[in-house]
Amino acid sequence: MNTQVKSETLSTDRTMPPEHSLRSSVALLLSRQAPLLTLLSFLLAWEFGCRLGAVPEYLLPAPSVILAAFTDVEAVRWLGHLWSTLRVALLGFLISIAVSLPLAVGMVRSRYLSRTLYPALVVIQSTPIVAVAPLIIVILGTGDAPRILITCLISFFPIVVAATTGMMSTPPELIELSRSLKARPSREIWQIRLPYAVPHLFSGFKVAITLSIIGAVVAEFVAAEQGLGYFVQFSTSYFKIPQAFAGLFFLSAVSLVLFKLVQFVQKRLFPWSLSEPKQH
Amino acid sequence: MKPYVSFEQISQVFSRPDGSSLMALKDVSFDIGRHEFVAVVGPSGCGKSTLLRLLSGLLRPTRGQVTLFGQPVTEPRDEVGIVFQKPTLLPWLNALENVVFPVRHKTGRVSRADYERARELIEMVGLGDFCDRMPGELSGGMQQRLGIARALLLDPEVLLMDEPFSALDALSREEMGFELLRIWNERPKTVLFITHSITEAVLLSDRVLVMSERPGTLVENIEIDLPRPRTAASIQEERFHEYSSQIRDLIYRPHYAA
Ligand SMILES: Nc1ncnc2c1ncn2[C@@H]1O[C@H](COP(=O)(O)OP(=O)(O)OP(=O)(O)O)[C@@H](O)[C@H]1O
Ligand SMILES: [Mg+2]
Numbered sequence: 001m002n003t004q005v006k007s008e009t010l011s012t013d014r015t016m017p018p019e020h021s022l023r024s025s026v027a028l029l030l031s032r033q034a035p036l037l038t039l040l041s042f043l044l045a046w047e048f049g050c051r052l053g054a055v056p057e058y059l060l061p062a063p064s065v066i067l068a069a070f071t072d073v074e075a076v077r078w079l080g081h082l083w084s085t086l087r088v089a090l091l092g093f094l095i096s097i098a099v100s101l102p103l104a105v106g107m108v109r110s111r112y113l114s115r116t117l118y119p120a121l122v123v124i125q126s127t128p129i130v131a132v133a134p135l136i137i138v139i140l141g142t143g144d145a146p147r148i149l150i151t152c153l154i155s156f157f158p159i160v161v162a163a164t165t166g167m168m169s170t171p172p173e174l175i176e177l178s179r180s181l182k183a184r185p186s187r188e189i190w191q192i193r194l195p196y197a198v199p200h201l202f203s204g205f206k207v208a209i210t211l212s213i214i215g216a217v218v219a220e221f222v223a224a225e226q227g228l229g230y231f232v233q234f235s236t237s238y239f240k241i242p243q244a245f246a247g248l249f250f251l252s253a254v255s256l257v258l259f260k261l262v263q264f265v266q267k268r269l270f271p272w273s274l275s276e277p278k279q280h
Numbered sequence: 281m282k283p284y285v286s287f288e289q290i291s292q293v294f295s296r297p298d299g300s301s302l303m304a305l306k307d308v309s310f311d312i313g314r315h316e317f318v319a320v321v322g323p324s325g326c327g328k329s330t331l332l333r334l335l336s337g338l339l340r341p342t343r344g345q346v347t348l349f350g351q352p353v354t355e356p357r358d359e360v361g362i363v364f365q366k367p368t369l370l371p372w373l374n375a376l377e378n379v380v381f382p383v384r385h386k387t388g389r390v391s392r393a394d395y396e397r398a399r400e401l402i403e404m405v406g407l408g409d410f411c412d413r414m415p416g417e418l419s420g421g422m423q424q425r426l427g428i429a430r431a432l433l434l435d436p437e438v439l440l441m442d443e444p445f446s447a448l449d450a451l452s453r454e455e456m457g458f459e460l461l462r463i464w465n466e467r468p469k470t471v472l473f474i475t476h477s478i479t480e481a482v483l484l485s486d487r488v489l490v491m492s493e494r495p496g497t498l499v500e501n502i503e504i505d506l507p508r509p510r511t512a513a514s515i516q517e518e519r520f521h522e523y524s525s526q527i528r529d530l531i532y533r534p535h536y537a538a
Binding site: 171173174176177178179180181182183187191192195198270272273275 | 333336337338355356360362372381388414416
């Protein structure tokens, strides 16, 4: 049975006559748009499920209701909330990078540092940030600073890990080449180890940028009067469930766009890092 | 007069992570003359790469002394170039930049003359048209040629090659061997060539050093008296087979040799 199916697909593949080209181009279109189609059918199922089952709005609003709630809020208000969240998330992300890279370089360069710092970083990472966030706000007040700090605490770890593993995965031959040339240690970092870490770094960045959004939202949950996280919390506490869902979807969309942006930057600046050659 | 390169009663002991120690080389002594091509063969783990790292100055011997130009080797020197088993090019630099990399890495800047030289070397290894290709676009053989060009950039007197062709298929491997001999002929150098292939060792070198299993000792030192230039026809010669089977016997039945 199985073999029969296999041989059939094989023979159609091999001949590929013109009358099949329409069918195959439809198939191609389908496979290209698969994520979009899946999303659409999911939304449709949701919509009809809500309508047929007469699910109350405060439990699970239908997509159409959420969309209406979204357009009910003026664009300026959305932008205000967006800017507030984005500012904190992006600044937190950038500061995370600025802190993580020197830390990683230090840990790669010095065994002493890696032995003392790594456990400390793991402790910070494994502390539930949601529990610490109120403390940070109490200590640092309610400005942007404590929120950015919370964001950093949540997003720096994947970058440190990515940078150190990336730099440690440099082929030992290249390190020996560097040593045989008696090059300055700083050049070993800049010209060999850091570039080698670029593919790893960007995987770390992708995780970290979505964590930054989470960090910003957590900070808004604790204390804020602006921001998408604040908006969701505020809407929920007033039982404006469709509005809360609208805020939630907006947040996911922002996360997704930032993730894609990181991908785009990698593709633009480091195209070689996407197609890993076989040599390592 | 002191020999050009000499290993004097070298022993190398490594400490393992668990605290025990491991003797990689035991009492190894040999000399290499100027512009001589010497191959080293031996079972895996017998310390061939260790020999090479000792001569490159990346490793200090536990006992004994390695000398180069009559002076003890205490640190890496510019006169020594290394070709690794894997080409290990930098994937973010094109072929030309990869070949000038040693200068950039050592001094921080690259002069026009350096680029000129790199281009000549790339031409010499037969990749003149590929200067601005990225390593990912090149075959394994092409990458290894660039690795050789990179090792030649600082015009080393001594070329150390650690199984440089072992990642290649049999055909390109043979081709690269002849290519290497041509380069060696054009710019005579002292070569220490490590290989797993007995055929390759006999075909390329003036002398083959045969090593025993760990702890690595020198079992035999065989002069290869075959006319140069060596060609594919050299492999057909009777003496070629005699040398090969002699070495094979030494490697597979080391107790007869001792
Ligand atoms: N830095 C090191 N620390 C500990 N042990 C080492 C070190 N370098 C080499 N060794 C050990 O010394 C022995 C010889 O190693 P070496 O790499 O010289 O062998 P080799 O002859 O080149 O082997 P192969 O043919 O597999 O490349 C091996 O058993 C290896 O595990
Ligand atoms: Mg080796």
